Amino acid sequence: MTLNExxxxxxxxxxxxSCYGAALVVFVGLYFNVKLQKNRIIRQLQRRYRQEKRKQxxxxx
Amino acid sequence: xxxxxxxxxxxxxxxxxxxxxxxPWIWILSLVLMAAGLYQGLYNxxxxxxxxxxxxxxxxxxxxxxxxxxxxVIMAVAAAIGYIWRIKLAHMAAVSAAPVGAAMTFxxxxxxxxxxxxxxxxxxxxxxxxxxxxxxxxxxxxxxxLHQAFEDREVADRAAGVLAMVGIVNVPIIHYxxxxxxxxxxxxxxxxxxxxxxxxxxxxxxxxxxxxxILFCTAIMMYRxxxxxxxxxHSKSWVKEVIGL
Numbered sequence: 001m002t003l004n005e006x007x008x009x010x011x012x013x014x015x016x017x018s019c020y021g022a023a024l025v026v027f028v029g030l031y032f033n034v035k036l037q038k039n040r041i042i043r044q045l046q047r048r049y050r051q052e053k054r055k056q057x058x059x060x061x
Numbered sequence: 062x063x064x065x066x067x068x069x070x071x072x073x074x075x076x077x078x079x080x081x082x083x084x085p086w087i088w089i090l091s092l093v094l095m096a097a098g099l100y101q102g103l104y105n106x107x108x109x110x111x112x113x114x115x116x117x118x119x120x121x122x123x124x125x126x127x128x129x130x131x132x133x134v135i136m137a138v139a140a141a142i143g144y145i146w147r148i149k150l151a152h153m154a155a156v157s158a159a160p161v162g163a164a165m166t167f168x169x170x171x172x173x174x175x176x177x178x179x180x181x182x183x184x185x186x187x188x189x190x191x192x193x194x195x196x197x198x199x200x201x202x203x204x205x206x207l208h209q210a211f212e213d214r215e216v217a218d219r220a221a222g223v224l225a226m227v228g229i230v231n232v233p234i235i236h237y238x239x240x241x242x243x244x245x246x247x248x249x250x251x252x253x254x255x256x257x258x259x260x261x262x263x264x265x266x267x268x269x270x271x272x273x274x275i276l277f278c279t280a281i282m283m284y285r286x287x288x289x290x291x292x293x294x295h296s297k298s299w300v301k302e303v304i305g306l
């Protein structure tokens with residue numbers, strides 16, 4: 001099988017490769033979506049903990 | 062009866078630790094299976110005598126459709142466990158399963174349309190299988206929208222959980238739709254009880270891709286659950302240690 005034949009997929013290349021392209025986008029999208037969610041949560045919590053610390057330091061104990 | 066294991070199993074801290082150890086292996090296994098499945102499906106398998114090369118769409122379409130239903134069941138069962146026993150981790154599982162399932166439903170519909178056009182001559186028909194799968198997508202989106210609509214997470218968990226539980230009636234409808242109604246969609250290709258009607262090279266590709274996609278979705282869901290745990294348990298000292306300052 002030549003490379004051209006492989007890409008052509010017996011005339012159905014557009015349909016087959018669109019599917020695999022879409023799947024790639026969906027899978028990569030799912031991964032980066034959850035990765036960004038993690039970074040956002042860590043940033044939020046770090047800010048929150050810093051604020052809590054500052055509040056505690058201000059309070060005379 | 063000793064219920065200690067049950068409580069340990071539902072402890073967010075325990076889940077966070079054990080999932081951290083498992084996750085790298087699930088990623089690796091999923092990617093290895095996917096590489097093998099893509100090689101087998103796109104290159105090393107025979108062409109269908111009726112459908113030609115479009116049969117290669119099956120190796121994405123069937124795993125995505127399978128995962129779309131499997132993760133709905135996971136979501137609904139988790140929501141039910143969370144609702145009945147008030148287990149936080151179960152609600153976190155339900156919330157984390159929804160986006161994964163929605164993505165797989167979308168992919169199943171999209172690859173179905175791209176397969177339908179050359180084989181049936183149409184992108185879309187309003188038949189039982191396609192319509193019930195579209196309803197599945199709306200159930201997932203409805204669950205996520207409903208959950209976000211509430212300020213209070215516990216109220217959101219319970220409200221969206223009811224939607225997930227009610228919506229599960231749709232899953233058997235999707236599964237049996239090709240038998241109950243006349244439809245363009247073909248029947249099941251592999252069944253537990255019968256000899257497979259597929260060429261072995263196709264069957265290998267299909268099974269590899271099914272396991273790869275399920276593992277990938279499981280990894281994404283566990284990753285999301287870990288995020289949920291951190292976000293919801295933020296006042297616990299162990300989370301503060303994990304996040305660091």
